[in-house]
Amino acid sequence: MTEPTRPQQPIDTSVAHSARVWNYWLGGKDHYPADQAAGDAYSSKYPHIVPFAKESRDFLRRTTAYLAKAGIKQFIDLGAGLPTSNNTHEVAQRILPDCRVVYIDHDPIVLLHVHALLTSTPEGATNYVQADMRDTDAVLTGAAKTLDMTKPTALVINDVLGHIENWTEAQGLVRRLVEQLPSGSYLSLSHSTAADKEHQAVQDEYNSSGAIPYIFREPSVAVELFAGTELVEPGFTSWPRWRPDANTGTLTDRAGWGGVARIR
Numbered sequence: 001m002t003e004p005t006r007p008q009q010p011i012d013t014s015v016a017h018s019a020r021v022w023n024y025w026l027g028g029k030d031h032y033p034a035d036q037a038a039g040d041a042y043s044s045k046y047p048h049i050v051p052f053a054k055e056s057r058d059f060l061r062r063t064t065a066y067l068a069k070a071g072i073k074q075f076i077d078l079g080a081g082l083p084t085s086n087n088t089h090e091v092a093q094r095i096l097p098d099c100r101v102v103y104i105d106h107d108p109i110v111l112l113h114v115h116a117l118l119t120s121t122p123e124g125a126t127n128y129v130q131a132d133m134r135d136t137d138a139v140l141t142g143a144a145k146t147l148d149m150t151k152p153t154a155l156v157i158n159d160v161l162g163h164i165e166n167w168t169e170a171q172g173l174v175r176r177l178v179e180q181l182p183s184g185s186y187l188s189l190s191h192s193t194a195a196d197k198e199h200q201a202v203q204d205e206y207n208s209s210g211a212i213p214y215i216f217r218e219p220s221v222a223v224e225l226f227a228g229t230e231l232v233e234p235g236f237t238s239w240p241r242w243r244p245d246a247n248t249g250t251l252t253d254r255a256g257w258g259g260v261a262r263i264r
Contacts, residue, residue: 011109018163018212019109023082025053030082030113038211046202048195048251055249056190059239059258060158061086063188066243066260067154068095072186074153075101076143078133078177079160082109083116088156089126090119098123102143106132133160134169136176152184159190159256161225162214174225181263187229190239190258191222199255219257229261 016038020031024039031039043049064075073096077088080103089101103117103126111130120126129142140149147153155177164170178187194200194216207213223236234241236259239252 011112016209016211017109018214019082019107021211022053023084025050026057026084027054028082028084038206038209042202042206045205046199048199048255049202051249051251052192052195052255055239055252056159056192056256057084057086058247058249059190059242059256060088060156060188061091062243062245062248063258063260064088064091064154064156065095067186067188068092068099070186071096072152072154073099074147074151075099075156076139076147076153076177077101077103077156077158078139079157079163080105080110080117080128081107081160082113087117089117089124093121093124096124097121100125100147102126102146103128104131104133104139104142106130133157134164134173136173136180139177140180149180150182152186153181154186154188155181157187157189158258159192161189161191161222162216163212165213165215167217167221171225171227175227178229178263183264185263186260187226187263188258188260189225190256191217191219191225192256193218193222193254195252195255222257223259226259226261229263231259231261235259 013032014034016034020035021039024031024035075088092099114128117128118126125146127146131138131142161170239256240248240250
């Protein structure tokens with residue numbers, strides 16, 4: 001593991017930040033009063049957002065477990081965000097202790113808490129690369145310091161592409177990364193859409209507040225991110241319908257969609 005550097009810019013904890021608001025909704029500890037206030041303001045107008053956040057995280061758990069059980073021992077988690085419970089390496093290494101996981105994020109706030117992402121089993125490894133996910137060369141170069149990029153690797157993009165407002169740009173970054181992974185790799189990807197008009201209205205208000213915006217996209221659009229790959233069953237579907245287990249929630253049947261695909 002490499003020792004992460006400290007952020008060069010001071011972190012303003014008096015202003016709400018999307019990653020910390022998400023952490024608050026997930027029941028984490030890495031947030032401040034401003035983040036709690038922003039999270040409460042959103043959830044007071046649309047209470048489903050809290051279980052939505054938890055069900056998004058649970059989709060990550062189930063897909064990571066599926067990939068580890070399929071024998072995948074290398075993961076790139078793009079736009080990892082702040083650590084919470086059931087981080088990618090924790091899920092994967094419970095199944096295959098020698099899994100190696102690289103987290104990618106450009107946010108200095110994540111860097112402050114990155115040590116929680118750098119725990120690992122003795123047999124495996126974790127690392128963190130501070131890079132913008134759109135800089136695919138930096139992503140792959142950084143990942144190659146920990147992973148063998150000639151071996152099958154899972155590219156995990158869990159509900160973060162909505163932060164890229166330009167659709168062509170979002171498609172391009174996925175395509176560039178997928179094209180550089182060897183045959184037998186996998187793409188695990190999810191994206192949110194509006195559950196209803198109220199959800200969209202509250203998100204629009206949030207996006208105009210100065211926080212990092214998130215753009216909802218319809219499933220018929222988001223599925224195009226899997227172009228050139230082979231979706232495994234049950235395909236690109238709502239989070240609750242993707243291989244549910246006893247812990248799977250059901251509120252996001254409209255709001256969250258995802259899938260896992262083989263890279264040929």
